[in-house]
Amino acid sequence: MALVLERRPEAGKWALLLSPLLAVVLTLVSSLVIFWMLGQDPLRALQVYFLLPVSDAWGLQEVMVKATPLVLIATGLALCFRSNNWNIGAEGQFLIGAICGGGVAVWTHGWGGPWVLPLMLAAGALGGMAYALIPAVLKVKLRVNEILVSLMLVYVADLLLDWLVRGPWRDPFGFNMPQTVTFAPEATLPLLFQGGRMNLGSVIALVVVVAAAVVMARTLKGFEIRLVGQAPRAARFAGFSDARLTLTVFAVSGALAGLAGVLEAAGTVRQLLPGFSVGYGFTAIIVAFLGRLNPVGCLIAGIFIAITFIGGENAQIVLRLPRDMTLVFQGMLLFYILACDTLILYRVRRRVPGVGAQA
Amino acid sequence: MTLATAILLTVITAATPLLIAAIGELVVERSGVLNLGVEGMMIMGAASGVAVAIITGSSTLGVLAAIGAGVALAAIFALLTLALAANQYASGLALTIFGVGLSGVVGAPFVGVQREGIGRITIPFLSDIPVIGPVLFRQDLFVYASVALVIGVSWFLWRTKSGLILRACGENPVSAHALGYRVLRIRLYAVLFGGACAGLAGAYLSLVLTPFWTSGMTAGRGWIALAIVVFASWLPFRAMLGAYLFGGLIILQLHAQTAGVAIPSQFLAALPYLLTIVALTLIMAARRGTGAGSVAPAGLGQPFTPDR
Structure with a gap:
């Protein structure tokens, strides 16, 4: 041709x-x-996938519940992908965030106070950050492929969660089910409205998107991230350090994925159990690209993908x-x-x- | 059969799918293309292989279908990354997500359907040699095919002109193009070959190793195959060594689990993934120590568009 x-x-x-x-x-x-x-029937299927999820107030709240982790993780990944850092282990960082934050909830169960929730959020974000820094440090120090390391760590996090909820953290009164206690009220996020599951997490996600948009558009760091991605040689001449930037974007994206994990644990699921994640960390990769690696774009894309997520669950029930x-x-x-x-x-x-x- | 022989046999069966997939990806990467979709192509191979084998009752057709599925998915990847010069990382990830999803849809009607696995071939007399006899001469066809692949690919890459051209496309596509070679066409063949290998590796999982379909049955083996290529410094015989090492690890952790070692089974199950990270780290540290620099094909992952 x-x-x-x-x-x-x-x-x-x-x-x-x-x-x-x-x-x-x-x-x-x-x-x-x-x-x-x-x-x-194609039209019926389309209706189940895209219209049914947004046809009532409960459904709309569910969309936001699902969009929250997707938007948070995708915003962080957008920073990574923009600067040519391929963190594809967000799913693992999400799980570690849930484990660290959920661990606080399990540990303080029965004697906690209002300080528990902030502690959980901090633990989740820090956990996710630390987990993301493993591939980042290996990449910077030894040029180990960050794609493979971050991905392998997903399987490890998954198995760690499995062990915790079947072993040391299992609810002693849970009829031997592999799950932790249901979190106490002080370890859960307040709901925003009656008759749904939408909680404070969605507000936090919104704040993060705005903050990220400002950083990308208005600060030197944002310029650095964009420049390294688009013109690595020019960035080096400008004196920007590749290594420091890699560590920064991995740390930020890991913290956001960890935060998403603990918000999911404290806001939506309210306990830890083996099927805790439905693959938000991987889906967020698509959200990031659909959102043009731009924070506001990730918000819109996250809401759209959340609709198809719920649509998929509907289709499983209605259309088999x-x-x-x-x-x-x-x-x-x-x-x-x-x-x-x-x-x-x-x-x-x-x-x-x-x-x-x-x- | 002694215990050592039995263990060696299982190590080989665990290593073979890793080896087949890794050899395919090695050729792809040597041509300068990074296809992160191995996991997706492999699991589609596993699903279509078992589906066709159950429907037609023929394992041969199942294997062919698996190869076909791998090639078909690789063709989508080639369309994106070669014809449209799309980002190879993102395209590979998309391929994995797509393949894992589609395998679930294709495999759904066959969940839990048991069938007779493809058996081993016993070579008379030779297989009666103690210890090495059963290991070397009582294997299934895939094992022999995987060894033939390693030898064939090694010969092709370093002993033929076409192999030299393929490597040139991976090292310096601009020069290869300037010399008049059709870089994109050569990369296309490499990508399709990689797809066929990944599909075949998938067939081994669902038709030989565990002769039935379960959703997500590749369990990251496609990614481990990618790691083996890096670990092997893009050399076929080292990939063979790497695959057998990883196969050994998988079997070791399975034996430890069944032997009731006082370590939680999840920790043992996490070992292959953790050791992949350790292996990659050690190999990179060793390379740094020798000051050899990067051994990856220089043009790996860079889209190429012929300007004239």
Whole structure:
């Protein structure tokens, strides 16, 4: 084929917004085809996935409950990905955050006070941060591949949680179920409204998004992160240290993932148990890309993906579709985002015959 | 059969899927492409392999379907990263998420369906040699295929002109392009080969090792295969060594679990993942000590667009 990609001198502003929207539309069209192939009524399936979750007040609250961890984790990951640091172990940092924060709740159960909740949040964020610093330090000191290390640590965190809730932290009065005690009221986040599960966590996520947006757009650190990602050589000449930046973005993203974990534990689940996470840490990768690695974008993308999360649960009950269908759509969405991004960065041109013909 | 022989046999079966997937990815990375979607291609291979084998009753068709599924997923990855010059890291992650999800959908009707696994081949007389006989001459076809792959890939990469060109695409795509080689086409073949290997490795899991389907049955083996490639410094025979080391670790922790060692089973189960990190750290520290610099293909992970 005589088509070549040619780098555009400057990406249009409109294209930056259009590309994720186009990706969403393409994913919707593809899912219609898939539903039809699975013998489902495509429009009915679409309704279950995208409209049912937002059709009542309880559902809307659930969307925010699911969006909270996604937005928090994605905001941190966006910082990493922007500066070419591939932290894909957010799921592990999320679990460690829940373990550290939940540990405080289990430890203080029965004698805690109003100080428990702040302590839990701090423990969760610090735990996640420390866990994320393992791949970061190995990368900086020995150039060990951060992708593999952060991912391996997900499995380790998962097994650690499993051991804790079956062993030392098991609720002594829990009929031998593998779970901790239900957290005491002082170890749980207050609900925002009656008749739902939306809690203070969503407010915290919103504050974090605003703070991150300001840091990225208005501070030197934000400029540094953007510069290292876009022009590493220029950043080095400007005197920015690669190593320090890697440690910083890993620490921030780990802390945010850990915070998301403890908020999920203290706000939504209110105990620790083996199936604690539904894969927020991995889904947040897609949220970060759909949100154009931009904090406000992550907020919008997080809400959208949260809707499909709940839609997937609905589809499992109403349409008897396997739950993994949601992952298929998420993977497909990321494919389309990446493909559409090419249309921003490059222009497809017909190759002029005779010029630079290849052997 | 002695205990040592029995353990060696299980080590080989645990190592074989890692080895097959790692060899495929090694070729991909040698061509300059980093495909993080090994886990996704592998688990799709496992799901489609067992699905087709159950439907048709033929293990051979199952294996072919697994290879086909791996190649199909690799083709999506190639379309994104080669034709559209998309980010290879993100595309690979998308492939893993997509593959893990799709395998759950494809495998859902077959959960818990038991079938006869693919058996071993016994080579007469030779297999009667004590200790090494059963280990070397009483294996399934996959094991022999994996060894043939290692030898074949090593020969191809260092003894043929095509192999030299493939490595050139990985080291310096711009120069390879300037010399008139079609970098993207060569990378496409490499990526598809990697997909076929990952699919085959998946088939080994669901048709030989545990002859039934469970959701998420690869359990990170695709990622360990990626780690083995780094550990092996992108050399096929070292990848073989790495795969057998990891296979040994997996078996060791399984034996410790069944023997009732007074360590919680979760800690033993976490060992392969922790030791992957330790192995990567040690190998990087050793490389730093020798001052050899980076041994990774120089163009690894960089998208290439022919400008003319």
